[in-house]
Amino acid sequence: MRHKVRSTQRGRLALGAVTALSLAVLTACGGDDGGEGDTDGPVTVTVATFNEFGYEELIEEWNADHDDIKIEQVKVGTWDDAKANLYTKLAAGSGLSDIEAIEGDAMPAILAEADAFTDLTDAELDGRWLDWVAEKATNSDGQMIGYATDIGPEGICYRADLFDKAGLPTDRAEVAGLMGTWDDYFALGEDFVRKVPDTAWYDSSGGVVQAMLNQVENPFETDDNTVAVDNPELKAVYDTVTTNIEKGLSTRLAQWGDDWVASFQNSGFATMACPGWMLGVVEGNSEGVEGWDFADVFPGGGGNWGGSFLTVPAQGDNIEEATEVAAWLTAPEQQAKAFAAKGTFPSQVEALDSPEITGASNAFFNDAPIGEILANRAEAVTVQPHKGPKYSDILTAFQAAVLRVDDGSQPADESWDQFLTDVEALG
């Protein structure tokens, strides 16, 4: 410790310290560059999406044509990460983007949060969407809280080169004839894994769970939202999926994880349940891999997995501009362009008949006529499962139960019991 600092030098040190501190405090308090006024500078509308919505080119198109409103996209990897962010910021009261994309399965829980989202009802947009899709976005007061983007009719993506290795037919139409029911699909799988020992039949148990659950009327909740998970249909799905694990049909990987992504490059599996929006994901993960094709078939007829909505959180600063942007992004023309980019199949009635959709084909998937295939699969959808506010949480617990059997840490019956306990603990 220096005792010999002279008072003038100490005085200067003190003055310097005080100045630095007050500058720091002023800088911290004074920084506020959000929300320009309407009169000076463009308004930036932020759109938060997850996975692949196909909006990149659309946003460029809008920004080139508009000076007063500019769009900025904020992308996250999975819906679950977006969900965590959404609920945190909803509780905090600020921090959300101007437009938040919500996955269809979580819409019932969002509709229950009446005050947090803007009412987007607009008479001009009546009839824009398919009836069952518009219903999903409408709350009990008749207000439309979200504008639907895409729906997820599913077909089967498959690796024609691996089929060839197993001596199975590779032509799209022939493959379609072999997989009409789940029994046929799994039997073909058992045949495949016998002939090609190191490769699984489908990408993950989780994908098959989603595909099968979307064909069950009341998977987790009854129509009045009472939780009823111990029902025979759900148990049947669980038993089928877990038995297949022993037969080697599953890669036993967690969907969306690092190993799952790597398995695309390592030929880990031969088929996969592919809704429209998954096509972009498969293409992205399989860069450099050839042989993917898309068949116009789905075990059980048809199913719908996913489909998202654009909502406008009430806490935002630019509600009017955000509503305008959301309405534009979900217009039939724009969704058709998103479909061309990433395969997100339109939920808009006009788009379904447009030549861009019906004539669309995808070069990566062996020039498959994806527009026609997805339209056919959409028509084949017969069941719209009832999804209540707890659907998302129960689904997470169910997927965890299947994963425990996948990775061998629990036998199937114990894992089912733990699933039942978990659902009870959800409160």
Add this chain to the structure above:
Amino acid sequence: MKIDGGDTDTPRVSPPSASSTPTPADVPVRPTLRQRLAAWDVRLSPYLYISPFFILFALVGLFPLAYTAYVSVHDWSLLGGQGDFVGLQNYREVLENPYFVKQLVNTISIFLLSSLPQVVIAVTLAALLDSQLRGRTWWRMSVLLPFVVSPVAVAIIFGSVFGDRYGLVNELLGAIGIDAIPWHTDRFASHVAIATMVNWRWTGYNALIFLAAMQAVPRDLYESAELDGAGRVRQFLSVTLPMIRPVMVFVIITSTIGGLQIFAEPRLFDETTARNGGPDRQFGTITMLVYDFGWQLRDLGRASATAWMLFILICVFALLNYYVIRRIGLLGGDDR
């Protein structure tokens, strides 16, 4: 160290002496206002200087602590807000939760696997860095590099490196003939993987703290030890370690507090979408349970109860550490 106010003009009130103005011995010297203020200054100013910290601590440390306790005795939903007063019900629910004990064991296991090797390696590293190496400064700086990298980035990359099927570590093990280890599935292996991440980050930091302490050890102690015939290792054990005892206490206590609150690494190590520490919570920690209750199940009451129980756990461990250190004599005679 005494604070010496030697250069201020604080007059010391001195007893009447021969050199000052002669006064009758039984009339006390009445201090002037200036003298009284100065005396108050000496007594109070140390407390005033440290008060900003304590005021800030009261605002951002103490108040949230008390408020969390308040939330934990109510039914409190994340979006719905405050509900009824429920007493200790939340605590009971947390203790009865099927995953609580499992995640508690995970937390303690990861803590032991990370803190113990960390301290040992850090001390050894510091001893090596203290010797006459070439390019000493470069070595000392690079040991801190892992600390500078964002823990989230580290967790994502290590999660991929420790991938069960296609990860780099399993490929290397396969190349030398060892079977692939299920890093994400097996409970103990996952703890080892996460502890590796934590050690990778904090060892360099602790090593530099130890290095600073070692450099304050007077060199003539080493010289006399060498004269007495002690080798390098004996010098390390008998001269260096006893002299850095206080710093070792500091490092052990901060490692304990940090090691029981690990969150980012296990959360990003989990590649399932729920990120709760694996489908069977095999590497979930208590802090992750707080997040699960609060933001996934959206029940802040249970989350606050879990947070308070973690606080009590950390206090217990810190006290335990303190008594163990005292018993094995690390505090020695200079107990300040």
